[in-house]
Amino acid sequence: MAEAKPERDFTKRVNRPLELVVETLLFLAAALSVVVTFAILWVLLSQSVQFFSFPDVSVMRFLTDTRWSPEFYTADNPSLGNYGILPLLAGTLMVTLIALTVAIPLGMAIAIYLSEFAGPTAREVVKPTLELLAAVPTVIFGFFALNVVTPFLAQMLLPFGIELPQLNTLSGGLVVGVLIIPYIASLAEDALRAVPNQLREGSLALGGTRLETAVRVVVPAAASGLAGAFILGMSRAIGETMVVAIAVGAKVNLTFDPTQSSSTITAWIAGQYKGEIEFGSVVYYSIYSAGLALLVLTLLFNLIAFWISRKYREAY
């Protein structure tokens, strides 16, 4: 009998080069995220540096000047323009505060209701519907704010002698608040549901009502997750653009009166769209410096959220 063919060596990996090529390609796809992150930072920083190198523009002025009007800059007379981000920052914080005033009570109520009170059927219906609310394009919310909420508010405020301008911070802030309800509700509900059932059962066994259990046991136990939810909702409110671009507008005005016209960082950037800004002009570079301020603000809040959830996480 002929010698048997040697057995196939199963220890040898087949098709090694292909394995390596695919793994490399997949790695490159993943590494793209790092590249994009650095590209964003590089673009914002390098263009902002250009902005700060114009005469009369400086980092100091950017952070302390209370007026913002880079469009008035002319090469002959650069001092006509003003380059302080504070009015835009004030508008952004005002919109965010109004939004959180709306979204935290409502979002928390929804979250506690869904997690502690509602039956599984109600949850199965409400959660997907909230997701649908979160999926509505924000330009539609902007339309709603300008054409429904603002006229309604104007009518409500008229008896108090307040004449609400068509573009105002209040209605934009309220609608941004509605916009972030689904985010806060969903994240807060996740945090509440992560609290182990023994804690609830213990409280209920001691005679606590559902509300007492929720408020005194479940909510404190989920505090870090809830804080994370609020801050993420806040960073979304800060970055929201279309609602404020449509309902708040781009008229820069340093005020803390929400019934006045003012502008936010995002609304001002979006307000420069009309194709009138010239590549390489002061306004062109100024939108990058405003974008940098926006990114720093949101990253700061995201980091705080991350840090809180790390530091105060209760481990069960």
Next chain:
Amino acid sequence: MTAATASLPATDGFVAPPNLKARKAADNLFTFWGIVATAIGLGVLVALIWDLLSRGGQLINWSFLTTIYKASALEGTGIGQIGVAQALMGSLLLMITVALIAIPVGVAAGVYLEEYAPKNAITNTIEIAVNNLAGVPSIVYGLLGLALFVPYLRPPGFEQVTLLAGAMTLALLILPIIIVASREAARAVPQAVRDAALALGATKLQTVSHHVVPYAVPGIVTGVIIALSRAFGETAPLIVLGVKTSQEFLPVALPGEVRPSPVQPANLDPTTLTTPDAIAGYFNYKQTITAVGQTTLSLPGDPATGGQGFLLELPAGESFTAPAQMGLNLSFVDPVTMADTVVRLDPGQTFVSSFAQKIYPVANFDQTSVVLAPGQSFEAPVGTIATTTFDQASALRTWVPDQWMLNDFTAMPLQMFNWTSQGGDFLPLAAAAGLVLLLATLLMNGVAIWLRYRLRQRIKW
């Protein structure tokens, strides 16, 4: 036992705590508040739809979706050509392009992070980057695209924001959503599946491509649909890029369509271009004119002698080919000698630029027009030939399909934004566009939610 129980008076076992009634009332009150809060959240969605329907509902019909909107429609005669065809087509093309870019990269990154990534500093960095990108405001992506994509992803010498630039920006925007969704879908596949495949001698790649990814597909699809619906409704980054919020033609030209140039060359007076019986157009892209009847195409003369020229930037090494039917003169300043130079090209002849040059392609003096017999076609070179007048009724212009990504475009949310900011008579239009937008995004998300629900029910691991 029984005796002991019996000896306890029933009333002693339970003492009602003080203010139990009030506590229970508070409990019920909160239940009510929870329901009210939920109702407010969902009520907004209903109010939104109701408001859009009452304002723009009567405009919605098939012709609204397929009519190309002209700004003149609202002047004088009232409702005429009202529709969103150009915006809808722009949005669909944009979404397809975004999908082609973002899905392969996003799924690959998600699969890498879940299946391949070793636990080390590099992986950690990638994860932090993905999480960070998900939290970056969308308008910042617009700034990124404005600096990196808009100036480079367009034909040289032109100023439009191309569909490709918009798609690249939105693709980066939705990348984190797809990565996270693919990752979670891959994570949901039980370890036993991988162990079994590896134990049978499958390689890592075989395990992943034959077993993990197929099981993860429904989860990936859910994430992709949600991400694409986000791209469909996203407005802010496109505004920052400078995408047109309204334009009167489709992103892809129809046969027979005559359209204005995306950019008016500075040295041309637009008022001279339109005459009652002839239409002037620029040939900004490589495009073909096919004559329906007997057609004369007249091309401009030398700008120096009063004719109209067209400035074309020709980077070093790029070539320019004259059309097959006619020769052209290329006028430019020689970058070495600084002398005015004219290069004469015979029909079909090619000129290769040795330095970066700005050239004016103009007709030869001995041939300023081309006569096309019915059915005959004329191919205009890329980015050239200025005002070419021809009989509108007898000329057929077709767009070369490989160029549509480089055309300018508008999208549904931008069109809605445009009409919203104009207000007044435009509000019903804005509302109708909003309805179309809302319907499309809610439909996509509804499908995704349903898919995920089905998926959860079917899991039997």
